[in-house]
Amino acid sequence: MRFCLFSILTIITLLMRADTSELVAAGDQSGYDRVLAPFFKSHCNQCHTGEKPKGSFATDPKLLSIDFSDPATRSKWREVVNVLNSHEMPPKKEKQPDTKAVASVIDWITEQAVAAELVKRERSPILRRLNRSEYKNTIADLVGVDFDPSVFPQDPPAAGFDNNGGALTLSPLHLEMYLGAAQQILDRALVEGEQPKMIKWHFEPTINSNDRVRKRLDPKNNPLVNGGQNLQEGAWVVMHHAAGSVHARDFRVPTAGIYTVRVHAATRIPNRAKVVETASKILKKRQEEQDAKQPERAKWHLQAFENDMKHFEEDRRYDYGPARIKFSQQLGPTPKVMAEFDVPGSIDQPKTHEFNIRFTTESAGIFFDYAYTIPSALENFWMQNRDTFARPELLIDWFEIEGPIYESWPPQTHSRILFDSPNKATNEQEYAREVLARFMRNAYRRPISPTEIDAKLSLYSSARKEKTFIEAIKLPLIAVMASPNFLFLAEPQSNSALDKATPLTSHQLASRLSYFLWSNMPDEELSKLADSGKIREKLILAQQVDRMLKSPKAEALVRNFAGQWLGLRDVGNNPPASDLYPQYDRHLELSIVAESESFFREILLNDLDARNLIKSDFVVINERLARFYNINGVKGDQFRKVAVPPSAHRGGIVTQASILTTTSNGTRTSPVKRGTWVLKNLMGIDPGLPVANAGEIAPKVPGIDKATVRKRLEIHRQLDQCARCHNKIDPLGFALENFNAAGEWRDQEGFGYKGRVGKNDPVIDSSSIMPDGTEISGVAGLQDAILAKEDLFLGCLASKLMTYAYGRELGLSDQPAVKAAIADMKQNKYTLKSLTNFIVASEAFATK
Amino acid sequence: MPSFFHRSLSRRHVLRAAGAALTLPLLEAMTPSISAAPSTFKPWDKSAAPHPRMICCYIPNGVNIIEWVPATSGDKYTFSPTLEVMKEHRSDFTVLSGMGHPNSQGGHSGADTWLTAANLKAKPGADYSNSISADQLAAELHGKQTRFPSLQLSDMSGTGGSGHSHTLSFDINGSPLPAENSPRRLFERLFVPDSAGDRAATLKRYAERKSILDDIASESKALDKNLGANDRRKLDEYLSSVRQTEKQVGRLQGWVDVPKPNVPETGLQLGSQPGNAHDRPMWLDVMLEVAYLTFITDATRVITFEWSREAGGHGGGGENHHELSHHGGDAGMLSKLATIDKFHLSRLARFMGMLKSTAEADSNMLDRTMILYGSGMNSGKGGEHSPKNIPTLMAGGAKLGFKHGKHLAFDADKHPPLSNVLLTMLQKMGVETNKFADATGTLTGLV
Secondary structure, three states: OOOOOOOHHHHHHHHHOOOOHHHHHHOOHHHHHHHHHHHHHHHOOOOOOOOOOHHHOOOOOOOOOOOOOOHHHHHHHHHHHHHHHOOOOOOOOOOOOOHHHHHHHHHHHHHHHHHHHHHOOOOOOOOEEOOHHHHHHHHHHHOOOOOOHHHOOOOOOEOOEOOOOOOOOOOHHHHHHHHHHHHHHHHHHOOOOOOOOOEEEEEOOOOOOOOOOEOOOEOOEOOEEEOOOOEEEOOEEEEOOOOOOEEEEEEOOOOOEEEEEEEEEEEEOOOHHHHHHHHHHHHHHHHHHHHHHOHHHHHHHHHHHHHHHHHHHHOHHHOOOOOEEEEEEEEOOEEEEEEEEEOOOOOOOOEEEEEEEEEOOOOEEEEEEEOOOOOOOOOOOOOOOOOOOOOOEEEEEEEEEEEOOOOOOOOHHHHHHOOOOOHHHHOHHHHHHHHHHHHHHHHHOOOOOHHHHHHHHHHHHHHHOOOOHHHHHHHHHHHHHOOHHHHEEOOOOOHHHOOOOOEOOHHHHHHHHHHHHOOOOOOHHHHHHHHHOHHHOHHHHHHHHHHHHHOHHHHHHHHHHHHHHOOHHHOOOOOOOOOOOOOOOHHHHHHHHHHHHHHHHHHHHOOOEHHHHOOOOEEEEOHHHHHHHOOOOOOOOOOEEEEOOHHHOOOOHHHOHHHHHHOEOOOOEOHHHHHHHHHHHHOOOOOOOOOOOOOOOOOOOOOOOOOOHHHHHHHHOOOHHHHHHHHHHHHHHHOOOOEOOOOOEOOEOOOOHHHOOOOOOOEOOOEEEOOOOOEEEHHHHHHHHHHHOHHHHHHHHHHHHHHHHHOOOOOHHHHHHHHHHHHHHHHOOOEHHHHHHHHHHOHHHHEO | OHHHOOOOOOHHHHHHHHHHHOOHHHOOOOOOOOOOOOOOOOOOOEOOOOOOEEEEEEOOOOOOHHHHOOOOOEOOOOOOOOHHHHHHHHHHEEEEEOOOOOOOOOHHHHHHHOOOOOOOOOOOOOOOOOOOOHHHHHHHHHOOOOOOOOEEEEOOOEOEEOOEEOOOOEOOOOOEOOEEOOHHHHHHHHHOOOOOOOHHHHHHHHHHHHHHHHHHHHHHHHHHOOOOHHHHHHHHHHHHHHHHHHHHHHHHHHOOOOOOOOOOOOOOOOOOOOOOOOOHHHHHHHHHHHHHHHHHOOOOOEEEEEOOOOOOOOOOOOOOHHHHHOOOOOHHHHHHHHHHHHHHHHHHHHHHHHHHOOEEOOEEHHHHEEEEEEOOOEOOOOOOOEOOOOOEEEEOOHHHOOOOOOEEEOEOOEOOOOHHHHHHHHHHHOOOOOOOOOOOOOOOOOO
16 A cells, blocks of 8 residues: 555644644755755666666656645655555666665655645645536525526546545536526425416327327427337337337417326236247247258257247246336426336236426427337347237326416415515515525525625615516626525635634534435524534434435435546446447336445445445345346345355445446457456555556457456566566455456356357456465455455555545545554444444544 | 228328338448538639648548558559549549657547647646647638637537547637537637627627626636635636637727628528437538638638547447457458548548639639548557557648649658648648747658
C-alpha cells in the first residue's frame, strides 16, 4: 500500500500544529539539505542529472523545487515516494539504501506535502454545487414537483464521484437552465382557479393491420387505437413476440398534469414440455423438407434434428419467466420508456398495472410493447418468432388514462408554498413576507436574516404592480432557486476564521449530513435539531444516521455512492457483443445493475459485515439472474437474498456480472481492466496510467493456434516497459478468467464460430500470483487473498466513502483518519453503518 | 395452445415468411457497419446573405495515420487510401500533415487544447488551466450580429472533466462552455419560437430576468465576503455566469423584433441518439444538417463540434473506436480504424456537398464557410497516442482567400505551430489580430 511506510505520527503532529504556513511558504531548505541532498547524491544523481536525465526525471533543485504549494511539484515528489516505497528505485543492480534513510526521506516529503495541503485549505470541500441528482431530490422535497434534470449538462466526476466541489463547474448555460427550470417548476406547483376537469379515457384495442381504427373521445380527440400485428383471442390481444405495440396515439390531454395510466394484462408461460413439443414439430418439418430435397444426406439431417432438440431440452433459457411489458409515453415527437416490468398473473387472474406519469398538452401517445427476450442462439433464432413455437405470451385487454389527478385542491405543491395564514386575506404584503421567509429558510437550509428577505420582497413588490399575487410571488421564488445560497452547499464562515479550520454551524452540518446520506436537503427533523444545536451531540448524530439510513431516501446513497464506486453507471456503455454473448439482453442488463445495488443495500441496511462485499455465501438476485447464474428456485422479478454454495462460484462483488462486463471490452475479457479494477476499487492501489508507446496486445499470435487472452497478455508483458506495472495488474484479472465477457461461468475459452467452445479448446487457467507473491487459484483464491489483506480493502472502502462524504479528493493529511476508520470498523462488526458513523463524527466532516 | 386458432393471415405473417429466407449470414457485427437509413434532408437552394463562417469538427482517438497521410505533397499530391473518400471535393480542401500544438500533452487530452493550444499544466498552483479557444475570439466579433454568438456541439452534453473535455470551446477565463448533444433540443433552441406571446410581454420577461439577475448578483457578493479563497474562486465562476447571462439578456432584447428563422423539421431525424449504435450515422448527419441550417439562417457563424469525446467514440456503428486506437500496429485493427476514418470523412464530404450545392452571392456557401477537421492526437504507427503529426484538414472558404487542392507536408519535429492555422482562420473571419496563443504568424501556403 502506498502509505505503508509513512509515519502516520508525523502527519498527526502536523495536524495538531497550529500554524504550518511558515513552513510551506519558505520551503524547508534546511531539512532538504540535511535529508534529501545526501540521499540524492549517493543513490540518484548518477542517472537523474545532466542534459538527459533517465526517465526524464531530474533531481536538480531547479527542476525539482521544494515549493510544495505547487501541485505539479507535489506530484513529482509523490512519484519519488512511490518508486522508493515499491523498491523500484534505485534499480536492483545498484547499491541499495538502508531502510532508515528511505524512511526519513519519505517522512520529510510527506511532511512537506501534508503541510502544503493544510495551508492551502485543501482539507475542506470547495463550495459545492448541487449535482443533477441532488437538484432533483431537493426540488422534490422543497416544492414537491418531480423534475427531470436530464436536460442539464452532465456533471463531471472527479476522484470517482460527481459530487466534487472543485470539479462541478457552473457556466452561463447552467444558469440559464436553472432559471428556466425554476420557472417551470413553479408553474407546475402553483395553481390558480378551479380544479381542472378530469378525463377518463378507456381503450379496448384490437389487432388491425391497416392502422386506421380510431376512437372518438371528445370533439377534439379522435386517436388511433391499435393492437399491433398480434393475435386476438376474444377481448385479449395476445402478444407472442415483438410485433408492433398495443397503443393509442394522436391525442392531447386537456390540461397538463399527472395522469394515471392503467393497463390490464396477463401472461401465459409455457412449460418445458410445451417448448420441446413445439420445437420438435418445427424441427421435424424442417428435417422432412431437407430429406425430400437431399435424401442422400438424411443421416445428417437426423443428426441436426437431434442436436437442436438437445438444445431445446436442456438449455436454461427455456425455463421461461413471465412475459414483460415495455411501457412508453410519447410527448411531441419523442417516445420515452417509462417502465419495463414482468407481468405476473395468468389469464384467470389478470392484473391491473398502474402508473402516474406527467402529460403536457402536446400531441401524445402511450405504447405497450412485448419485451421478453429469449436469448438468441444459432439453434433457435430462426424459429423463436414463429407463432407455433412456445414462448411466454403477453395478453392485454384494455388500458386507460385518467386525470389530471390531484390529491387535493389546491394541490399540496401549492399549499406548501402558499400556506394558510391570518395575513393571507388581510395583509398581502405581510403574507408575501411570510411566504418568502418560509421558502428561503427551506431553500437555503439555514435561518434567514430580515435583510435577505427584504431583498426578495422588493422583487415581489415591483412585480405585484402589474401581476396577480401568484405571478408576482414567482419572481422572488425564482431568484431564490437560482441563487448561490440554494444552488451551492454554501458554508460561509465569520471573516476572522477564513484561514483556519473552524467548526461548521449546526445548519451547515445538517446539510452535509443530509446530502451525504440522502443527496437531498435536510428534512424537518434534521432542521429542528440544527435549530436547537443538538445535531452536534455525538449520540444524536448517531441516532440520525440510524434513522436516515432506514429512510427510503437512503436509496440515493446506494445509487450515487455504490453506483459510482462500483462503476454501475458504465454498464451498457460497451456491452457484450450480441452474437458472441447471446444471453446478454436488455432484461439482463437492467438486472445486473439492480443486483449490485441490491447487494450493497442488503449489506448496508442489515448491518452485515462489509467483508461480504468481497466474498459472501449469498447473492441478491431475481429470476432473470437466477437463470443466468444457474441458480434454482427463484421466481419473480424482485431481488431477494439467496444462499449459495461455493460451487455456484457466485457471492461477492467480483462475481457479479455488472463488474465483469464493464471490465471486459465487448468481445473478450480484459484481465488488465479487471486487475486494475480490483486494485483500484477493492485494494486502494492506483496502478497508474499506461506509459506512452505501450501498444496494444496482439489479437493473434503467430505460431500459436489458439492463443488465449491470457497467453497474449503474457507475451505483451515480456516487454520491459509493460512488465513493471502489468506484473501487478494482470494476475488479478487472470484469477477471474473463468468469467467470460458477459459474466457467465466458463471452463474453456471458446475458439469456435462466434466464440463457441469446442471440445479441444484451451481450458481456462485461473492460477495467479498476488502483488505480494502469494500464489492463488481462481476467483475464490482471489477473494481469500483480498480478505487476508483486509486492511487494504477496508482502507479502500473507507477512502471511497470519505471522498464521497466530504465531496473532495483525499490528501495525505486524511490518512490518519482512514487508518482510524479501519480500526473503528474492526471494533464494530465491520458494518457500513459503523463506517458511516465514524465519518460523520470525524473532524474533517464537521469543519470548514 | 389456444393461440394456434383464431388466426387471421396478417401482414406480419407475410413479412415473416419473407424474413425466413434471409436467415443466418446477416450478422457480422465485428466490422463497422454503416447501414442506417440515409437522411432524407434536402439542402436549400440559396442562403440569405454571404457571411464568413467557421466550423471546427473534431474526431477523437486520431486516425489510421498510415493510410491517412498522402505519400506526396504539393498541389499534384496523390490521395492516400483514406482520403479517397474526399475525391469529389479535392479542389476545396487542403491536407495538413506533420503539424501539432507544441504545448499539447498527448494522450487523450487533445480535445481540451485543439482550439486553445494551451499548456494545461502551465499555471503554477493549478492542476489544470486552459485558455480561450479560437472560435470564441471569432464569436466575440460576430456574436454581435447573430442571435447566438456560437454553438457547441458534442456527442456528450456538458463540459466533461478536465483533460477529457466534451467541448472544444473555452471562454476568456479558460472555462469550458458546455456542449449540446441532442439534435432535438438544439433545433428547438435555434428555430422554435419562444412561447411568450407579444413583444411587450417578451420585453417584460427580459426586464424581469434582469431584475432577478441583479438580485442574485448582489446576493452572491454578500456571500463572497465570508468565503475562503478556494470557495471564492468557485463563486467567481457563478458571478461571471450571472454577468454573461445579463449580457445575453441584453442581446436578446435587441433580437426581440426579429422572429426566429422559420425552419421546417422536414427530413431531420431529430430523435437520433449519439450513443446508440444504430442511430450513430443518422445522429452525425442530423447534427451537421442543423449546423447547416444554423449557418444558412445566420443564427450563428461559429460552431464547434466534437463528433465523439476522446477515449470513447462509437465509430460508425458502435465499434469501440478507442480500443482500436490502441492498435499496437495490428493490421486488422488498423484496417477497422481506417474504415471508421473513411466513414467520418464521408459525413464531412456530405456536409461539404450540402454547402456547395447552396448558392450564395456570386458562388456557394462552402466558399465562405471554413471547416477545420481533425483530431488532437495521432494514434501513430504503433498506437502511441502522440501529440505530433495530428491529422488535420482545412476545407472551404475559397472566397475568403483560401487556396486549396494541396497537401502541405511539414516535418513532425520542426513545423509551424498549429495555432498558425487558427490565426489564419481568425483573420479570415475578420478578427483584427496578429496573435493567437503560440502562433508565429499565419500559415504560409494556406491562403
